[in-house]
Amino acid sequence: MIQCLVLEDEQSAQEILKAYIDKTPFLNCVGIYESGLDVPHDQLQLTDVLFLDIQLPELNGLSFLKTLNNAPLVIVTSAYPSYAIAAFEEAVTDYLVKPFSYERFYKSLTRAQTLLNNRKHEGKNQVLLYADKTIYKTTIEDILFLKAEVDYVNVVATGREVLVLDSLQNWSEKLSQFNFVRTHRSYIVNLDQVEKVSGNQIFIKEKVLPIGRTYKQDFLKALKRTGLF
Structure with missing residues (x-):
C-alpha cells in the first residue's frame, strides 16, 4: 500500500484528489492540508507520495519542498504549466x-509505484561500517541488533560483527x-529478526538479549505493530 499526503488549498481540487485516491486500490491518504506549515512531521515521515500544489498560502509548494531533508516522491498538481521546469x-x-x-492520475501513480519498488532494492538500505581501517558493507535487513560497548557500538549482522566507534544514540x-x-540502554534490535520473546528476554539467532524495564512497554507496542506476534 502506498501512503500519500495531499497539500492543496482549493477545496474542489482536494475533493477530486480524494476521489481519485479512494478509487485507486493500492493508495491510502494519510492527510490533506492547505498549507505546508500545517503538515505534521510524523505524517510526512510516513508518506511515500506527496501531491503538491504550487500556489499555496504562506509558503508556495516549491519553497516547501526545498525545506524537506528526506522528501517523499512528489507529484505536482498545478493549474500553471509554467512552473514545470522549476519543479x-x-x-x-x-x-x-x-x-x-x-x-492521467493513475499513470502518474504507476510511475511512482515503480520507483518505490526499485528503492526497496537499491543501495539506500546498504550500510558501510568502518573499523580497523577496513570498510565492511552490509544491509539494514541483515543487522540483527546493536550493542553499546563503552565508546563503541557492536553491530551484529548475519555472519558478521563489527565494532565501530560511535554511540547507540546516533x-x-x-x-x-x-x-x-x-529495548535496553545498551541494545537496539531489528524487530524483523526477533524469533521469540520470553519474560524480559529477546531471542535472535541463538542470541539472548535483555529487555530493560523502562523500554519494555514501547518495545511490546512496536512488536505488536509489526503483526508478527
Whole structure:
C-alpha cells in the first residue's frame, strides 16, 4: 500500500484528489492540508507520495519542498504549466496540470509505484561500517541488533560483527525510519529478526538479549505493530 499526503488549498481540487485516491486500490491518504506549515512531521515521515500544489498560502509548494531533508516522491498538481521546469529541477516525479483525468492520475501513480519498488532494492538500505581501517558493507535487513560497548557500538549482522566507534544514540537516529527499536540502554534490535520473546528476554539467532524495564512497554507496542506476534 502506498501512503500519500495531499497539500492543496482549493477545496474542489482536494475533493477530486480524494476521489481519485479512494478509487485507486493500492493508495491510502494519510492527510490533506492547505498549507505546508500545517503538515505534521510524523505524517510526512510516513508518506511515500506527496501531491503538491504550487500556489499555496504562506509558503508556495516549491519553497516547501526545498525545506524537506528526506522528501517523499512528489507529484505536482498545478493549474500553471509554467512552473514545470522549476519543479523538475527539484526532482519531482511528475507534473499534473489541472484539470487532469483519472487516467492521467493513475499513470502518474504507476510511475511512482515503480520507483518505490526499485528503492526497496537499491543501495539506500546498504550500510558501510568502518573499523580497523577496513570498510565492511552490509544491509539494514541483515543487522540483527546493536550493542553499546563503552565508546563503541557492536553491530551484529548475519555472519558478521563489527565494532565501530560511535554511540547507540546516533544509531537510534539513523535507524529511526526502519523497523528497529531500543529495548535496553545498551541494545537496539531489528524487530524483523526477533524469533521469540520470553519474560524480559529477546531471542535472535541463538542470541539472548535483555529487555530493560523502562523500554519494555514501547518495545511490546512496536512488536505488536509489526503483526508478527
